[in-house]
Amino acid sequence: MSLNNKYLIAIVGPTAIGKTSLSIKLAKHFNTEILSADSRQFFKEMQIGTAAPTHEERSQAKHHFIHNKSIIDDYSVGTFEKEAINTLNTLFKDKNVVIMVGGSGLYVDAVTKGLDYFPDVDKSIRTQLNKDLETLGLESLQLKLKTLDPKSYNTIAIDNPQRVIRALEICIGTKKPYSSFLNKDKNNRNFKTITIGLTADRDIIYNRINKRVDIMIDNGQIEEAKALISKQHLNALNTVGYKELFKYFNNEWNLEFAIEEIKKNSRRFAKRQLTWFKRNKSTFWFDYNTSVTEIIACIKTNMQSH
Structure with a gap:
């Protein structure tokens, strides 16, 4: 076989x-x-x-x-x-x-x-998002994602801070929606x-x-x-x-x-x-x-x- x-x-x-x-x-x-x-x-x-x-x-x-x-x-x-x-x-x-x-x-x-393939982004973006999570809370990051990438906001596990931060760092670092990188090659x-x-x-x-x-x-x-x-x-x-x-x-x-x-x-x-x-x-x-x-x-x- x-x-x-x-x-x-x-x-x-x-x-x-x-x-x-x-x-x-x-x-x-x-x-x-x-x-x-x-x-x-x-x-x-x-x-x-x-x-x-x-x-x-x-x-x-x-x-x-x-x-x-x-x-x-x-x-x-x-x-x-x-x-x-x-x-x-x-x-x-x-x-x-x-x-x-x-x-x-x-x-x-x-x-x-x-x-899915994602480009590398500046590590300082994630550092800042982790700080924002601690000081401002998860809801503020969720709302940010809703603005930058409504498609991801509606499809990812939105109550999982790691997933929200991952999506946001790609949105911010590439200036493109996280969802635009999904299901490509x-x-x-x-x-x-x-x-x-x-x-x-x-x-x-x-x-x-x-x-x-x-x-x-x-x-x-x-x-x-x-x-x-x-x-x-x-x-x-x-x-x-x-x-x-x-x-x-x-x-x-x-x-x-x-x-x-x-x-x-x-x-x-x-x-x-x-x-x-x-x-x-x-x-x-x-x-x-x-x-x-x-x-x-x-x-x-x-x-x-x-």
Whole structure:
């Protein structure tokens, strides 16, 4: 089989929907390995709060990009793209199929489609924007983006300060809208991607998220976060499941409220994930309860039709 007949099976969907379980079943069926495209699961210090595959799950199929970095490492989606493509090229020497699983839409797209190219801009612009974020707040930066690039304002994760600053620094540094650089020349991939999406009714997704948070708390999430409190300023820890507990440790919230906020923010995160993944019209969507046999049949049919 030539490299053009190699297949990456990408498993996507909201948090807590069952992607890990499906990916392991598919890896076993195709006798292959799994790449994680979940940007929170890269960090070895964040095991419980990111619902990373357990040791038992990882013993059932070899995983890549799980707990391979530290929260103190400077790790970007661009670096991940290069490392993931190198890993795939190695795996495809022996395997015809590789599984990728992830809840981070940007990281999934980086592997399947390649990243957009942005010109370098003066670093002082970002420094100033970070200062503006601290002194003026996120809303002022959002309004600035709305003026400079309304298209980006309406499409990016507007409540994520890093994304807003990234878009603004390109707008200011190039004097062109950030959105004008999107979807231009992407890197061609020498493998084919079949994307499988898992979903459920909203109430089911939200119930699964609430239960997962309770399980994380029972499994030691509070202790894990407490051990990281001296590093709470790091960007990797400005994430659901950790930032809320830091507010509890800093006596801003009580524990019950912090846990409810983790659940609420996880539900919001799931909603954003679905919005992102639904943009890919070639994804094959299945109810989370669908049998693996049915999903394998869909994959094999699509391999034959390519």
